[in-house]
Amino acid sequence: MFSCWLSRLYWALSKPTGRTKPLIWGSLSRSLVLSSQRRIPELSSFVARTNTCGELRSSHLGQEVTLCGWIQYRRQNIFLVLRDFNGLVQVVIPQDESAASVKKILCEAPVESVVQVSGIVISRPPGQENPVSHLETKMPTGEIEIKVKTAKLLNSCKKLPFEIKDFLKKTEALRLQYRYLDLRSSQMQYNLRLRSQMVMKMREYLCNLHGFVDVETPTLFKRTPGGAKEFVIPSREPGKFYSLPQSPQQFKQLLMVGGLDRYFQVARCYRDEGSRPDRQPEFTQIDIEMSFVDQTGIQSLIEGLVQYSWPNDKDPVVVPFPSMTFAEALAGYGTDKPDTRFGMKIVDISDVFRNTEVRFLQDALSKPQGTVKAICIPEGAKYLKRKDIESIRKSAADRFKQEVLPVFLKASRNWNSPVGKLIMEEQGLQLIRLLEVQEEDVVLLTAGEREKAEENPKELESAHHPFTAPHPSDVHLLYTEPQKVRSQHYDLVLNGSEIGGGSIRIHDAELQRYILATILKEDVKLLSHLLQALDCGAPPHGGIALGLDRLMCLITGAPSIRDVIAFPKSFRGHDLMSNAPDSIPPEELKPYHIQVSWPTDPEAEKSSLNHPCHPES
Amino acid sequence: MFSCWLSRLYWALSKPTGRTKPLIWGSLSRSLVLSSQRRIPELSSFVARTNTCGELRSSHLGQEVTLCGWIQYRRQNIFLVLRDFNGLVQVVIPQDESAASVKKILCEAPVESVVQVSGIVISRPPGQENPVSHLETKMPTGEIEIKVKTAKLLNSCKKLPFEIKDFLKKTEALRLQYRYLDLRSSQMQYNLRLRSQMVMKMREYLCNLHGFVDVETPTLFKRTPGGAKEFVIPSREPGKFYSLPQSPQQFKQLLMVGGLDRYFQVARCYRDEGSRPDRQPEFTQIDIEMSFVDQTGIQSLIEGLVQYSWPNDKDPVVVPFPSMTFAEALAGYGTDKPDTRFGMKIVDISDVFRNTEVRFLQDALSKPQGTVKAICIPEGAKYLKRKDIESIRKSAADRFKQEVLPVFLKASRNWNSPVGKLIMEEQGLQLIRLLEVQEEDVVLLTAGEREKAEENPKELESAHHPFTAPHPSDVHLLYTEPQKVRSQHYDLVLNGSEIGGGSIRIHDAELQRYILATILKEDVKLLSHLLQALDCGAPPHGGIALGLDRLMCLITGAPSIRDVIAFPKSFRGHDLMSNAPDSIPPEELKPYHIQVSWPTDPEAEKSSLNHPCHPES
Known part of the structure; x- marks a missing residue:
């Protein structure tokens, strides 16, 4: 019950090929004009500094600048390296008597203290350019240094569990516990900034170039049929619960029925799977739905979207993406998400x-x-x-x-x-x-x-979800051999990971009711609003969702999706920094008409005791 | 314990003044260049139509077009008005024998059915331009009509609880129950599209012009001190609960400690206040935080943000916004959110x-x-x-x-x-x-x-929140007369409604600990991670949050915030369309170690029975 769109973008992540970006679409070439005319953001507007540490070059020589940053390290009370999100710069600590107070501030402040310095950008003496020997990469500000006139200690760093530069060597549990320190690493800064930039470009593509409407849909919803893995939220009405949906699926279809035509959302989704490595209880998907579209339309849209938002410092993406059916993927690679980089x-x-x-x-x-x-x-x-x-x-x-x-x-x-x-x-x-x-x-x-499908299966379930439209050539089989029905479903696969999936939806209420009630034997009452909506003039529609966390993980080459999320949970679903989830006084549960069922089974108790919050992983 | 920044933007919502937009900032004038070069989005890319119904004009005469839309109404089986999100267009139903099948489709499909038609754009006969007499406003496509060649019924509308054009006359409960139909109204389409566009412009301003980083923060968090009004989410560990935070306050401050420098997020926030008119259990705020900034910096940033994102079809916004202290507001208007339009x-x-x-x-x-x-x-x-x-x-x-x-x-x-x-x-x-x-x-x-403050109050609470920095001139009073301490807090007020609020935060761990423990008598253990973070080189920082729902409500002139939200809850917190919150089978509560405490008090039971889900409001 699958057809499958599988794509290899692998070259984008492997070595540079020297290929140039082929400009194919009107929309794309226009957008490139747009971005080439976009000026670099002003990073020092509204604040106490004139420049960022990392931006200073020879072209700034002679300028009087004010910088704010963290003391990265100090050398013999003569030099100090100041760091902000944009990079490092060398500051010369004044040695003359008249600047004694400035020297005192800069020499006494512990490493990782926050200081503000004002001074002149000067050339480094010949031979001392970029002398920061322990840095592996060339220091981009290596030709200049700052001759300080005034300095202010903005905040002294009192305690530091370990040095920032050693952070990546520490256990992940420690990094998560002190996440606010881990975020200072250049890798985390790069990951989070790239994520923000890519999402921004996706929004430009969808909203400004193609007229998509960013609609926020509720996360306090009701449980969906077969909706295990949904977190529940007690309400103030006894026995009534909201559920946190795994995706805005129903809402985006209802938006199409409502004539919104083109919807997208960078949507927060929730899935309670207990302990699973490299999954998060809350995650983000680029959620898209369109009316009057077919599979080809969605695929072209996504190709354009990925190409438009692809980072400039990575090899460009070439469209169209290679495509194969589910049957071809299984026959050729033995999996529905092949990593085609390996050939074979x-x-x-x-x-x-x-x-x-x-x-x-x-x-x-x-x-x-x-x-x-x-x-x-x-x-x-x-x-x-x-x-x-x-x-x-x-x-x-x-x-x-x-x-x-x-x-x-x-x-x-x-x-x-x-x-x-x-x-x-x-x-x-x-x-x-x-x-x-x-x-x-x-x-x-x-x-x-060959493995073969059961001839007369007793129970069927959707390969994707029950709203997926059957393949037009297989519709008649629904009533005779439903297990043979292929669907209008497609996946997007990068380096062997599924980074997106979607389908053309059922817009016919009768067909949807038949599939839910007769084939899947679900309780249609839970979906009566959707079935009613399909009867009120629902347009043909389809969509897709991209898993943003995994996509960013693949693009940055991060070892875990936790490295592209600012405050991730551990694989047991704990926030190791704040210690969530946490106990709650019974009186705070009272308005919600719930009480804790403490396990009496000693095994369960033991296993719950075996899940302390610190340490973990 | 307040200082207050109050602003009147009222003229933007009242009559046009003929004033032109004064270009003040470099950043703003640049951005206007950017938007003037932005082309109109392609609304028909990737889909079955060539054009939207509402875009056709005399300039399209002679073009062969394919349109998809809803049958708005039919006149004497001769004309049919087709509607999509972009407007209405008149379609001429062919009367000749050879087109009998097309005529049959277009004459038999019920109103609000979805059809696809192809044909030629022609002039209306002289005197028949814009003849749609029942429409109050001029029909922008009134000079043309479509001579149909082919037609396809995409979906027949089987049931309609009432006519779409009567929708606004129906009770709000009925509109919420059939939200997918209500969304077809031009008013809801306008509201949701304007919201999407304004948020997009805010993102451009923050991200592209000023280097802000869009960071997603968790919504599965732990309870905050004094954090009543927070929804709780049971986890799979007995007695351990997540809480849905009322704002990303702690996370955005931790991001500053992590050196992110400039953060923003269009953040989903949660507040369980039970039944409150014109409040929503989940709402959205434009959440902003900056390092090395003072009150003036935040105010300038917000003035630029509002001006840049202000809709073109409204009177322009003039900056700087008028500003007054809390004391001035109370003395002059008797409230901290005066509606200065009224003068007096x-x-x-x-x-x-x-x-x-x-x-x-x-x-x-x-x-x-x-x-x-x-x-x-x-x-x-x-x-x-x-x-x-x-x-x-x-x-x-x-x-x-x-x-x-x-x-x-x-x-x-x-x-x-x-x-x-x-x-x-x-x-x-x-x-x-x-x-x-x-x-x-x-x-x-x-x-x-005059009302006067208590001389020796026994209990103090923060006017805003406990992370707000005291006014520099009043810091010494913290240790002697804390009730007299003003804070570095500011509100943004539009037409007498508070649409934003923020503050410069405390970045000194000792001061924060003193205020939490000694003055506010809160349990500091719940915030130990934040206090630790402040000790690890926290930069001075401040921020603000704008209430997006209320802002959109004021700008569109909607009678309720429910009119600027796609799927709002009723004032009792119900989703009247899907019937959330809903009952849950006991076995689905088991993994979360909770059970329902059914009320035994007959009064409580009665009051819960008095809250049926339909009808309401």
Whole structure:
């Protein structure tokens, strides 16, 4: 019940290719004019400084500047490196008697104290440009330094659990506990600023270029059918609860019924999955819905959106994105979210072995759904050791009860593969042709029966969600063999991660009611407002949602989505800084007509005690 | 403990003044260049139509167009008016035999059905331009009509609880129940689109012009000290709850400690106040925080922000906004959010009556804090009837135990005011001068004692919130007479409504701890993370939050904030469309270790039964 739009943007994250950005759409080229004329933001408007630390260059020589920042470190009471979000600058501590008070302030303030200094931008003496030897990268302000006239201690740093520069070496739990210090790192500053900029560009594209309307939808909602994983919020009416929705799905469809035509929202969504690594109980999606659109329209919109908002310091994105059906993805990669950077497509080589003497291939092919498949590992004979192959074979045997055989067709080494000898020359030539085998490649070969769908399944559930429209060619099957119905659903995949998914929706009330009640056996009463709405002149519509946290994670190359979120929860759902969730006095629960059911089961109690808030992870 | 920044923007909402927009800031003039070069958004990209219904003009004559929209109404099976979000257009139903199928579709589809038509834009016959007589405003597409070639019924409207054009006449409860139909009204379309556009312009100003970083902060947080009115969310750990914060206050301050420098967020906030008219349990604020800024900086930023984002179809905003202290506002208007459009400032006229013979004035002035005050109602003698004055006097007497006397100094009528006779000629002349009395004005006069603060109050609470920095001149009073300490707090007021408020924050951990623990007697443990953060090199910082819902309400002139929110809750906190909050099966509460405490008190039960979900309001 899927068709699948899978896209490889991998080159954008791999090495530069020298390709230039092809300007394809009117809308895109116009927008580039717009952004090229946009001036650099004023970073020092409204505040006490004249400049940021990181922006000063030789072009500022002789200027009188006022800077505010943190003391990064001090060298022999002569130099001080001042830091703000924009970078580092070297400040010369005055040594003459008349500036004793300035010297005192700058020499006595502990590291990470906040100071304001005023002075003149001067050249560094010849040979001392960019002398900050412990910094790995070149210091962009390395040609200048500040000759200080006045200094003010704005706030003294009293306690510091550890040095900021060591932060990334600390455990993640410690970084989360002192998140306000972790945020001072250049990596977190980069991640959060890039996120803000990308979202801003997405908004420009949607709102200013294509007339989308940013509509805020409620998060205090009611539970959705099958809506486990939804947080509940007690109301002041006994027994009545709001639920925090997992997405604005119903609201965005209702907006289409309301004639909003083009909706988007950077939407906060909630999902209570208990302890799950690399998931967050609250997350953000770029939520989009359009009327009078088909799958192609949504795909073009998203291609334009991704291209327009793509960071300038990354390789440009080329559109259109490659696309494949769910069936093609499964056949070629064995997953609906392939990482196509690796190549190594799965090839059906059953026909080569119709008359094989290899026993387990014979066995497999004698079954009705039997197939033999292979992948070719480029230069595998060069890079893989025997123990690597053995580990692949063992993992296939242990986890999937599947035999995997290495075949060396053009390799100098062979490891005496027993099957190799049983493959006839003609078969070998066919394999070389089918798998495009090059020198030193290794072919991995396996055989078995295709998994097949149950013929008469008792219970069906939506592969995506119950509002997804069936594929036009399969609508008739809904009433006979619903398990065979493909849908108008599409995913967007980057580097093997699903970063978006959407569908054309059902706009016919009868069809929606049939799918909910008869096929899915859901309680339609919970959705009566939506069914009523579809009967009141609902336009055909469709949409998509992009997972912003994961997208930013892939673009920045961060190891975890927690690195692209300002204040993330731990994998157990705790805020390690503030210690949320926390106990609440019983009298504060009273207005909500709830009380805590303390577990009496000692095991449960024990397991709850095993979840202390600090430390964790 | 307040200083107050109060601003009158009233002229922007009243009649056009013919004044032109004064370009004051570099940033503003630059931004105007930017927007003048912005092209109109493409409203028909990616979809089945070529144009929107509302955009067609004589310049489109002869063009072949495809339109998608709702059937607004039909006239004698000859004309059909098609509607989309952008307006109405007249479609000519073909009458010739060859187009019988098209005619059938367009004549048989019920009103509010969704159709797609293709055809040619033609001129209306002479004399028939804009003939849509029942429409109050001129039809912008009135010079053209569509000669249809093909038509497709996209969705038939089966049930409609009432006609869309009658919607605004229906009760609000019915409009909320069928919100997806109410959204089709031109007023709701205008309100939601203007809201989206204004927020977009605010983002451009903050992000693109001034380098603010849009940071999303968590909504699953822990309770704040004194944090009643916070919704609670049970977690999967027994007895542990998240809270939905009323604002990102702590997070935005922690972002400043983290060196983010300039933060903003269009932040969803939550407040559980039970039943309150014109309040919403979830609402949106433009949340801003800056490092190294003072009150003047924040005010300039906001003036620029409001001016930049102000709708083009409203009178322009002039900056700087007038400003007054809390004391001035109370003295001049008797409130901290005066509606200065009405003028009529309160004037202290005690000195005029030092030697009066009027008894109640004598009495008042003999007391230590005694004063006589007056307001002058322009042309009151012309517009107010005797019963109006009597009603004012009665209301003052009933509600405030205050005598109010009308005085006619230059009025042709006099109603034989008894006091009038007791006012001596010289006093009358003084009053005319002090109150700038014109012909036909009425002066209302009253007397009493000024309210005074308690000398030794036992309990103090923050006028704003406990993170607000004291006024520099009053810091020393914190340790002696804390009730006299003014703060660095400011409000933004439009037409008598508070639309924003903010402050310079405390960045000194010791001062913050003293105020929390010693003055406010709060549990500092709940805020230990913030106090720790202030000790780790917190920069001086301040911010503001604008109430977006109320601002949009004032700008659109909507009668309620529910008219600028897509899916608002009723004043009892119900979603009348979906019926949230709703019951939840007990097994879905189990993972959260809570159970419902059903009220046993029959009164409570009765009152809960008195809150049915439909109908309401």
